[in-house]
Amino acid sequence: MKCQKCGVPLKGLRAMICKHVFGVKRSEKHPHLCNKCEPKACAKPAAKKKKKGKR
Ligand SMILES: [Zn+2]
Numbered sequence: 001m002k003c004q005k006c007g008v009p010l011k012g013l014r015a016m017i018c019k020h021v022f023g024v025k026r027s028e029k030h031p032h033l034c035n036k037c038e039p040k041a042c043a044k045p046a047a048k049k050k051k052k053g054k055r
Pocket of ligand 1: 005034
């Protein structure tokens with residue numbers, strides 16, 4: 001079983017290695033994709049941070 005986008009192994013020993021080395025694992029919502037290729041609909045990255053008053 002591999003990720004359909006990037007082809008990383010999602011199951012087995014190689015998947016464990018990838019998980020430890022690259023932090024890539026199988027997506028829970030999208031079992032045919034890894035967590036890096038899954039569509040991120042609900043996860044909103046904090047792109048803009050407002051910092052004030054640090055001078
Ligand atoms: Zn992938």
